[in-house]
Structures are given as structure tokens and as C-alpha cells.
Amino acid sequence: MSRTIIERGGSPILVCDENGPAVSSTQHALDLIGEAFDCADAVAVPCQRFDETFFSLETGLAGEITQKFVNYRIRLYIVGDVSFWTDRSSALRDFVHEANQGRHIRFIADLNDIALSTVSSDFRRRIATAKLRGVHDRGWPSEF
Numbered sequence: 001m002s003r004t005i006i007e008r009g010g011s012p013i014l015v016c017d018e019n020g021p022a023v024s025s026t027q028h029a030l031d032l033i034g035e036a037f038d039c040a041d042a043v044a045v046p047c048q049r050f051d052e053t054f055f056s057l058e059t060g061l062a063g064e065i066t067q068k069f070v071n072y073r074i075r076l077y078i079v080g081d082v083s084f085w086t087d088r089s090s091a092l093r094d095f096v097h098e099a100n101q102g103r104h105i106r107f108i109a110d111l112n113d114i115a116l117s118t119v120s121s122d123f124r125r126r127i128a129t130a131k132l133r134g135v136h137d138r139g140w141p142s143e144f
Helices: 026-037 061-071 090-101 122-132
Strands: 005-008 011-015 042-046 075-079 105-108
Touching: 011 026, 026 042, 026 061, 061 075, 061 090, 061 105, 090 105
Parallel strands: 011 042, 042 075, 075 105
Antiparallel strands: 005 011
């Protein structure tokens, strides 16, 4: 996957391409987390990349994928219009609402909706930890 990194509030965000592989399993989520782990503290994924089962809460896929991001402290931005699915499921509508109240998972219309206040210092903490361990030159921004 080619990396596209944007910066919001001084924190890097890995932006996934619309035409990439479908996110249809927890392994796909772990692949995205691995891609972001050394270069960003958030991942922005177009909603079109998620398999239909993600938006059907009874499958459990949404919970499994979002939990992986929470566990690894990588924020997940699901970018795009999800009204097609939320109009058909009050449970999903509630899930989106609750996710948007939290800190780790956000459903947003476009990248401009990433609020500066939601970007954490997790990335800076990981960089500081890596420097203490003697890990150097991984493509981090020069201010680190």
C-alpha cells in the first residue's frame, strides 16, 4: 500500500485510497494498523472499502474491527456517507452516534471533518518510547 499521510493538529493520519482492498476481516484491520503504526496515529478509510457485513452489526465485524483499533490506540476515521446503512438500521445509527462521542472511532463525511481536538498524542508517545529504546530514523517528522 502506498502511503498518503496528512497532518491534522500536528499529528499524522494515514489516508487509505478508495480503490484499495476491502476491509472484510480483523486481519485486514490489523494490516491497516501495522501500516500506520510507525508513521501515524490515525487511519482514515473510505466507507466504500468496508465490506457490507461491517455495516450489519449482527455479524459482529464492526465491533471486532473497531476493537482492534482501540486496542492498538490507533484512531479510525471512517470517511464518507454511511446514511445508506444507517437509514436501514437504528442499531447502526446508534453505533455511529456512540462512536462519534468517543475518542477512537469516528464516522466523518470527509477529511475536513477531522477535528483538531480529536487527534491525540499517542503518536508522540510512541516516538518518545522508540527513541528511548534506541530506535532511530523510521521516517518520523523532524520535530521528533
